[in-house]
Amino acid sequence: MREIAIELSGISKSFGPVQANKEINLSVESGTIHGIVGENGAGKSTLMSILYGFYMPDEGSMRVFGEPLDFNSSEKAIEAGIGMVHQHFMLGEPFTVLENIILGAEGGFMLSGAMRHARETLLDLSERYGLTVNPDAVISSLPVGVQQRVEILKALYRGAKVLILDEPTGVLTPQEADALFDILRSLKEQGTTILLITHKLHEIMDVTDRVSVIRRGEMVGHREIAQTSPEELAEMMVGRKVLLEVDKTPAQPRGTALSVSGLNLVDDRGVQRLTNVSFEVKAGEIFGVAGVSGNGQAQLLEVLSGMEAPTSGTITIGGEPLGRTPNEVRLQSMGHVPEDRQHMGLVTAFPAWESGILGFQASALYCDRGAMKTGLIKEEMGRLMEKFDVRPPNPLLGTAKFSGGNQQKIVLAREIDKAPDVLLVGQPTRGVDIGAIEFIHRQIIAMRDAGTAILLVSVELEEVLSLSDRVVAMFDGYCSDAHVTADMDERSLGLLMAGEFDRTQTGGMAA
Amino acid sequence: MSKSRELHPVINFGLVPLLQLILAFLVVGLLIVLIGENPVQAVQLYVTDVLMSQVGIGQSIFYATTLIFTGMAVALAFHAGLFNIGGEGQGMFGGIGLTFVALIFMGHFTGGVGFDLPGFIIVPLLFIAAAIGGAAWAAIPGYLQAYRGSHLVITTIMFNAIAFSIILFLLTGWFQNPDNPGDPKSPLLPEQWWLWKVGDYYQYRLVDLEAKYKAFKDSGLSVPEIRDQNPAFWEARAQARSMKNSAANVSFLFALLVAVGFWFFVWRTKWGYAIRSIGFNQTAARYGGVNVPRTMFMTVCLSGALAGLASTNIILGNGSDSEHVLRETGLVGLGFVGIAVALMGRNHPFGIVIAALLFGSLFQWGEVIQLKGQFLRPKLNIDKEIVVALQGLVVLFTGALSLMVVWAVRWVAENLLGGVGLAKEIETGERA
Structure with a gap:
């Protein structure tokens, strides 16, 4: 029996009427990788925030390496050897790696001493765990995968013996994610305990030793990885059987609905974001755009939705040239589910009924000579929310108060309900729980079967492979040729995503 | 994960501004004391x-x-x-x-x-x-x-x-x-x-009132006599005189x-x-x-x-x-x-x-x-x-310093009044 690194017993925390955590017990053996899975809103992050001293639980106690620990401060948690790598990095972008590492641990009036000490420690850590980072590189110049290493180093520099990682692979390429898992394994070998919070089951199966499942604030069970399966875990998370495979019939593609040729985009700073991108999307097919986040997909969606004017190239929708503003494009029957619902797809400060008409606020559907038909909009939203299973189906509730999956359903409801001819979909299931993923995938496939041309941008390899009928990959603003998805597997698509395709000729027209 | 805490609207839009105002008055009171x-x-x-x-x-x-x-x-x-x-x-x-x-x-x-x-x-x-x-x-x-x-x-x-x-x-x-x-x-x-303006009305009334006043005086009454014998008239005239410039x-x-x-x-x-x-x-x-x-x-x-x-x-x-x-x-x-x-x-x-x-x-x-x-x-x-x-x-x-009062009110609500109906916290689990 190994030593117990972290032991939580009877942790309860409620926010008003919402019980976020209910009598949670958890014990994590030292020197293991322990996974925590659960749907959005299940209470994973609350639990970790309690561990890290952000929240005070209503009841319960915690021991770290056998010592009782007070809950109320992050400093004490750090002192006890707990380190946290947040989902959104907490790094000063204009600072160097070294400066970030010592931030908050300067330990003295002058910086030079701390810097020297940090440099030595950093080299030592790098060697021991294979965490190679140039200490003098400026954060903003580093790829996300490396930035994440800096976060890990930061925690280790502070003497972390227990490392908590919150959804660490959300921003990484499959290759970067593999590298991260290698690092985690080597940390484990040297005795570090790791708590991995994620909603991706294959990661749990891949890298953890044990896993705990949370559902609606309660711990449903603990499993040895060797003795469980993804299906069992998914069922534990959702509370019912879940279809992990996407169920769809072969596409029945018709004429070209959206055609892009020779598209180039140079942004305000003079950076070439899109280079010679060409492809065609047919009515009745799902056209997947794979790629690691930040390779031009966001810009492609902005150009296609009329938010950004291309530097050169032609785009036609239903044979007509694409409109020049989002409003003109909407009138050409193009729907757009943006990649980032919180920053683009919704105004989170609005009540749901107002967010639910974003983009259509001036259309005659909802607006009469400038005055909004509020009664009608609220009624309509109520109906849509029922239809798309948004929970709770209350149009008066603030948009920010819905969970990620339900926010996404509000966006989808708004865009799909208009029955567009072309639908742009960016990251439809990012940060969305398994139950909602199933629902969203079914909606997209139903749209396709109804004859809509769908352009699907996703960084989730599995999603692109299982949903799309044809697929391209983007790398550094270039777009590969289109391939029939049935002929592709994770490896071959992964190679395309890494830029292993011919970038000299106009891509995307084959297949 | 994000978390929002809300106060009851009556507290948020009624009590909190009132307390903020009272605080401002108290500090001004202190200032007045300081200048003697x-x-x-x-x-x-x-x-x-x-x-x-x-x-x-x-x-x-x-x-x-x-x-x-x-x-x-x-x-x-x-x-x-x-x-x-x-x-x-x-x-x-x-x-x-x-x-x-x-x-x-x-x-x-x-x-x-x-x-x-x-x-x-x-x-x-x-x-x-x-x-x-x-x-x-x-x-x-x-x-x-x-x-x-x-x-x-x-x-x-x-x-x-x-x-x-x-x-x-x-x-x-x-x-x-x-x-x-x-x-x-x-x-x-x-x-x-x-x-x-409101003053116009009183200016208009004052024409009559002053005429009546003049009539009283012409009939040989002294000012105290006019005041004591016709309190209603006297009151009305005083009001009209002070209000005639009301803006x-x-x-x-x-x-x-x-x-x-x-x-x-x-x-x-x-x-x-x-x-x-x-x-x-x-x-x-x-x-x-x-x-x-x-x-x-x-x-x-x-x-x-x-x-x-x-x-x-x-x-x-x-x-x-x-x-x-x-x-x-x-x-x-x-x-x-x-x-x-x-x-x-x-x-x-x-x-x-x-x-x-x-x-x-x-x-x-x-x-x-x-x-x-x-x-x-x-x-x-x-x-x-x-x-x-x-x-x-x-x-x-x-x-x-608006949050200062909000915090104080919330603390009182949570610790002294048990938080019933005053402060409610809502968790919005973006990622839990």
């Missing part, structure tokens, strides 16, 4: 001569009218995520626009040859001119913010200073009253353009109407939707087809128009017969106070009306302290600028 005067006496004056006096209430409403406009000017820009602190300068330009049109009709620029049109045509034109004047002065900072990214706070501060120079230039030149050179003010606007005027009702319009515009039209969407999230607004720079520009112009309208009350609605003129004092500082009004009114027209009435009464309090303090026994030696300190403190407690 009696704060109780000062507060007594506020109660007896502002809150409980007809004249005081009338004057408070007069100042509040201006403040409703300047408060809404700040609030409208705020809904677009912008901070327009140029209300004072835009108000001056509202006055300039109004006076310019008025002077054209008066023939000021054409050697006394004007147009004689009825008041019900000219007065609306003057209101429109005031709005256009304010909007025009806001347009330049608005353009610079929307299309060039120059910060509105900086540019509007500078434009306040420029407006002050321009108004002085005009009042010592083109706009100056030729009959009174050396005094920087415009000619008196004709009486038929003045707004109906509360019809534009208060206009301000209330505009406040209702403000609510409808911001929360019930597509333009208000666009304004609020750029205030919360410009990326989402752009996605939603909102032309962000143009909306910003139009919002700042509209905000300037509201500030410009504030000048109508000062010039056309003035209580003093000789003050229906343009002066270099512009909105007499009420443009700046509009910031406090908007802050305290939480940028909602209902809150703004309430806050404007409050700040209007404080403004009047300052006047009373200054004028009446000398005649009290013992003397109350406080400058009216104490009100500026009070306003500053209100801004401090409702703005910069």
